[in-house]
Amino acid sequence: MFILSRRLILTFKFSLEDTVKELRPQLCYQCMKCSSGCTAAKVVDKYRPHEIVALVKAGYSDELINSDVIWACSACLKCAEYCPQRLSPFEVVMALRNEAIVRGRAPPKSFVEMAKSILELGHIQKPMYIMSKDFEEVSRTELGLPEMPKPKDIEKFKQHVLLVGFEKLKGIV
Amino acid sequence: MKFLLYLGCTTATKQYGYELSLRATLPLLGVELEYPKDMNCCGVPMKGISKFYPYYACARIMALAESQGLDIIAPCNGCHLNLTETIYMLKLNPPLMSAVNELLKDEGLEYTGRATVYHPVEVLHDRIGVEKIASAIKRKLPEMPVSSHPGCHLVRPTEFPRPETRNGPLKLDRLIEAIGLKARDYPEKYECCGAAILPYSPEAAIRVVATRIKRTLAVGSRAITSLCPYCIDMFDGKQDAAKTITGDQSISIPALYYTQLLGLALGLDKKELGINLNMSPVEVLLEEVKV
Known part of the structure; x- marks a missing residue:
């Protein structure tokens, strides 16, 4: 039986704060390029990546985590590709999904x-x-x-x- | 050329036409395929559950390939991106690499970063070559317009090296022309097929693919082809649902894997290529190519 080292457990521990820090949502200036090209936004009315980034930036992550809207992303990666600030709304959404799981919210x-x-x-x-x-x-x-x-x-x-x-x-x- | 065939989940559990056509066509072009004895999911749909699972899963796949001294051919766009991303992320992040290796060591595996990953489009276009394919085919297919749908992860993200770029013609389009067909562009060629929205809302996902199909019909394409199991699953299998949901009865176009078209040009039987498993109206296309 293999014994887990403390270091190993810490490496695979998810932290929303750290992940979001790396993703730098504060650089977003709401140009809405991500939402205008977004695959999911065209078919799911309430899903707008620029709004999600803005909410995370303003500290409203909890509301997003409790909502099912974060599960609508189609992972086409266009938002990350076209962002003039080189940040990735896709990764922000994935971080929120991870945090929702950590907090015991059921995914679809x-x-x-x-x-x-x-x-x-x-x-x-x-x-x-x-x-x-x-x-x-x-x-x-x-x-x-x-x-x-x-x-x-x-x-x-x-x-x-x-x-x-x-x-x-x-x-x- | 010898590769380890890493099919991923979608191809191996329902898109049998892709697997059959890959196994039938590639050996005729001098590619040997080794089927693994031990495999796991690459973790594309699980990214939202845990950001670390894909690293472990993909490193495990690469370690298995290394243990056999082979490179991987990954016919699914999602798997290909995830494997490429893992190779890069682990090389850039040594603590993560050693943590993943600690887990793999427990299973008697080790990932060093030697093995690489190829997509069939790279193998066909870069390794085999368009000229060789053009000379290997038994008969040219008729010059009819066919649209290719590369699929998101074949072109994006540009952060990591991807098989296709949007500058100039696609490799997939050159391959289409090599077997006699005409490649026809359409406005939503580089867009998403919507497959990943399925778990959230099947209806929304089908609305996405319905608009894509309507665009290909608008430019006069007679068929749609791709090398991604998710894309063909949507284009081929969801046409009836798209008709019901949008109420548009004109949504009807043959959707096939490129390897199935290639097999027809190589003179293979449609059953060998699994074309009888496609749900879209492929008979229309088969009549035109006279098989």
């Missing part, structure tokens, strides 16, 4: 299912049966594909995954 159901599956199988889902155009139900074996590989020592893998941040999900899963 699909994320919980994916996380559960990673702990069990090492992948976000099991190989599925899909319908072909000839109405046959097929999966990997029927198609002659080899079995999907799993982590060799799944128990150790699980232990490590829990250590790098999934521990916090325990209350939710």
Whole structure:
């Protein structure tokens, strides 16, 4: 059994304050370039990355963490690419999501299912049966594909995954 | 050329057409694929759960490749970006690197930074080459307009080296022209397919892909192609849902993996390429290319 050093636990400890400090939201001058190109903003009315950055900058992170709006990001990274101040609204949103997990807020159901599956199988889902155009139900074996590989020592893998941040999900899963 | 085939989750659990076509076409072009015995998720959708999980997961994948002395071919844009990002972040952050290695050591693995990661578009375009593909094909496909959708993570972020850039024609477009088809641009080519919004709101995600499909139809494209399992999952599998949600019945276009088109040009059978697993109206395209 491998013994966790204190240093190791500290390396994988998430801190919103430190992460946000690195992301420098104070540099934002609200040009709204991120929101004007944002994929999610076009289809989710209440999601506006420039507003999220402004709220974090003004110290309203708690309100965001308690809201489900932070889970709408589509991770297309356009906001980070076009920001004239080279800061990343995407990373700010990811930091808020991490903090929401640390505080025990439940993410949308699909994320919980994916996380559960990673702990069990090492992948976000099991190989599925899909319908072909000839109405046959097929999966990997029927198609002659080899079995999907799993982590060799799944128990150790699980232990490590829990250590790098999934521990916090325990209350939710 | 020999690579370790790291499929990721989406390709290996539902996008079987991509896996079948990769396994069928690449060996014909002189690429050997080794299938791993031990693999895990790269952590793209889990970034919001824990920012550290992707580092551990990707370092583990790279360490497995190193233990076999191979480089990785990652056919998913998300996996490719996450693996590249991990390589850079761990090299820039030695304490994180040693912490990750401490965990890997417990599993008998070690990541040193030797192994690299390739996307199929790099292997096809940079390593094999457009000329070689053009000379290897058995027959040219008809000159019909096809739109490529590279997918976000193939072009962004420019912080890390990405396989494609927005300056000049895409590698994917050159590959499309190499097999006889015509590459046609469309206004939302570099945009997101919306796949990552699915867990939050399936309806919103489908509205995103519906606008993309309408744009490709507006420029007269006859098919849409990509090398990302998330993009094709959206373009190919969500057309019926897009019709219902937007009420627009004109949303109908064949969506295929580039490797499936390449396989057709190499004279392979449509079943070998998994084209019968595509949900979009691929028959229209098959009739035109006469298979």
